[in-house]
Amino acid sequence: MLSQAASSLGGLASGGLGPLLPAVAAVGARLLGRSGLLQQQRGLQWSVEKEPQSYKAVDDIIQDHVIVAALEKTQQAAKDPARVRDILTAAKERSFLTNHKPGPSEYVQGLTYEECATLLNVDVGNEQIMSDIFDTAFAIKQRIYGNRIVLFAPLYIANYCVNNCRYCAFRQGNKSLERSALTDKQLREEVAALQQQGHRRLLVLTGEHPKYTFDSFLKAIDTISSVRTEPCGNIRRINVEIPSLSLSDMRRLKATDKIGTYTLFQETYHRPTFKHMHIAGPKSDYDNRVMTHDRAMRAGLDDVGLGTLFGLYDYKYEVLATLMHANHLEREYGAGPHTISVPRMRPADGSDVSLAPPYAVDDANFKKLVAILRIAVPYTGMILSTRESPEMRTELLRVGMSQMSAGSKTDVGAYHRDDSKATEDNLADLNGQFTLADHRPVQDIVVDLMKEGYVPSWCTACYRKGRTGEHFMKIAKAGNIHNFCHPNSLFTLQEYLNDYGSEEAKQIGQDLIERERVVGLSDSAQNLTKRKLAKVNAGEHDVYI
Structure with missing residues (x-):
């Protein structure tokens, strides 16, 4: 039916019946809407657009x-140390809000596309230029984030999925994967287990399938936010990484x-690669x-996160495309x-x-x-997962990362299962979305961070006090971020040590x-601190400025 509608549109255009095109297009839109509803009934769409x-195209x-032109044009400039240093100097001034x-x-574009392409084209074998790049990234990170590292945990609710993505274990075509979704009781046990590890911030994930609907997910959010454990376990921030949603x-x-x-x-911004990697399912629609x-x-959710899966296509292309996407959101919506x-x-x-x-x-x-x-994006949080080894994570913290997962498991229900060594060794090979490279429990990551001089943080104060957007940037320009964020991170660390810290953690943490x-x-x-x-230390919880 849709192909017939398309043929009719072509015939009308060639026949000079342009005035009828809007009416026919409206019919086509209605057909598409019915098709979308039918797809949902068949399990092919998790979220149907009603508005x-x-x-913008x-x-x-x-x-x-x-992107292609910028990468080609800047190949020679990337070999010029003076040009690279000029770019880094200008970027640092922008990040320090010198003339801002x-x-x-809160978004600041630290690099133009051409500047970013120049840096991307720098040969990693050029140790001096690379050292300048790393030093600039470190200076920007220290100025804005200091030595604070925000910790969180991913929570997988269901691994059913209708999409067929070549790189993912959850894909519909993987018949060897054991499928499951958490019951309400299991979800409460998962959240309780995470709280007992000291977590206050969760990233909640699920696959796309009618066996676990969006309505089920909304109910799960209510459940997660209601769980309380002793001595004062509660989740203070719920972030989500879920399938694409309609405006409604x-x-x-x-x-x-x-x-x-x-x-x-x-996953990848390169359209041909996206098409090749996403064989079937709603996720295969690049534009959507x-x-x-x-x-x-447009729905008022102006706190969004972007990401690409590095390895699918040229990382230089992906970085520039990510920057383009970020700039579009800033221009179009002011965020x-x-x-x-x-x-x-x-x-x-x-x-x-994936192999x-x-x-x-x-x-x-x-x-x-x-x-x-x-x-390129000095005031945008950068998230590091347990896909990377402890050694690599340590390296990346020095050049820009501000948030990282801790004690992660990508298996549905993995946090409250039997915690035997055999289970731990086999979990990632059984039902996880991907294998992990950092298997350290939360308490070990906290201790290791503190030994490196970082302050592990579970702070959510700025969101709850409204220190966002213009208010936040005024504080930043005045150089006062540290007077708010640093004490708040220390309060959350002290709370963690009092409630969940090992003796080793308490000793290192207090110092x-x-x-x-x-x-x-x-x-x-x-x-005030x-x-x-x-x-x-007197037992009060959730203390912040």
């Missing part, structure tokens, strides 16, 4: 020709008033996926992405592609791209807090 709207957002007038958004369902997600960041990975964040913005994730492809059950990525990114180039992203409670803080901030730390 069709006009959006996707090819005007992700401009392939601009605070607006309604974005409004429903927003209406829960329980969601922090809505994250959706494009790119426009997901626009729908979130760039809140976070950018940088997952690198890992082996997944039954996926040959031999077509555009594998080695450690040196991966570290480079992370540093360049930090320079760290004693040093950090005065570093770089104004006199008034030091006094001392008073509020005393409240935490």
Whole structure:
């Protein structure tokens, strides 16, 4: 029927009946709507659009020709140390808000496309230029984020999926995977187990399938937010990474008033590669996926996260395309992405592609791209997953990462299962979305971070106090972020140590807090920090400025 409608449109156009085209197009739109509903009934769509709207053309957002031209044009400039240093100097000034007038958004573009392409084209074998890039990324990170590292855990609710993505263990074509979805009781047990590890922030994920509907997911969000455990376990921020939603369902997600960041990975911005990697299912619609964040913005969910899966296509192309997508959101809605994730492809059950990525990114180039992203989007949170080894994660923290998962499991129900060594050894090989490279439990990651001089943080204060957007940027321009964020991170660390810390963690943590409670803080901030730390140590929870 749809093909007949398309043929009719072509015939009308060639027959000079242009005035009838709008009416026929409306009929076509209704047919598409019915088709979408039929697809949902057949299990092919998780979320159907009930509010069709006009959006900017996707090819005007992700401009392939601009990306290709920028990478070609800057190959020689990338070999010029003076040119690279000029770019880095200008980027640092932008990140320090030297000539920046605070607006309604926290997003700052640190690099133009040409500047970003120049840095991406730098040969990682050029140690001096690479050192300059890493030093700039570190300086920007220290200026904005200090030594604070926000911790969270992913929580997988269901692994049913109708999509067939070549690189993913959850794909519909993987018949060897055991499928499951958490019951309400199991979900409560999962959340309780995470709280007992000290987690306050979760990233909640699910596959796309009618056996676990969007309505079921909304109910799960209510359940997660209601769980309480002793001594004071509760989840203070729920971020989600779920299938693409319609505008109408974005409004429903927003209406829960329980969601922090809505994250959706494009996986790859290179259209031919996207088509090849996504064989079937709603996710195979490139344009619809790119426009997901626009729908979130229009629904009032202006806290969104972007991400690509490095290894599917040339990382240089993906970084520039990610920057383009971020700039589009900022221009169109006055709010760039809140976070950018940088997952690198890992082996997944039954996926040959994941075992031999077509555009594998080695450690040196991966570290480079992370540093360049930090320079390009200085005020955007960058998220590091347990796909990377402990050693690599340590390296990446030095060049830009501000958030990382801890004690992660990608198996449905894995947190509350029998915690035997055999179970731990086999979990990632059984039902996980991908294999992990960092298997350390939360308490070990916390201790290791503190030994490296970082302050593990579970802070959510700025969101709850409204220190976002223009308000946040005014604080940043005045150089006062540290007087708010650093004490708040120390309060959450002290709370963790009191409630869940091992003896080793408490000893290392107390020494760290004693040093950090005065570093770089104004006199008034030091006094306030001392008073509020005393409240935490007296048993008060959820203390923040």
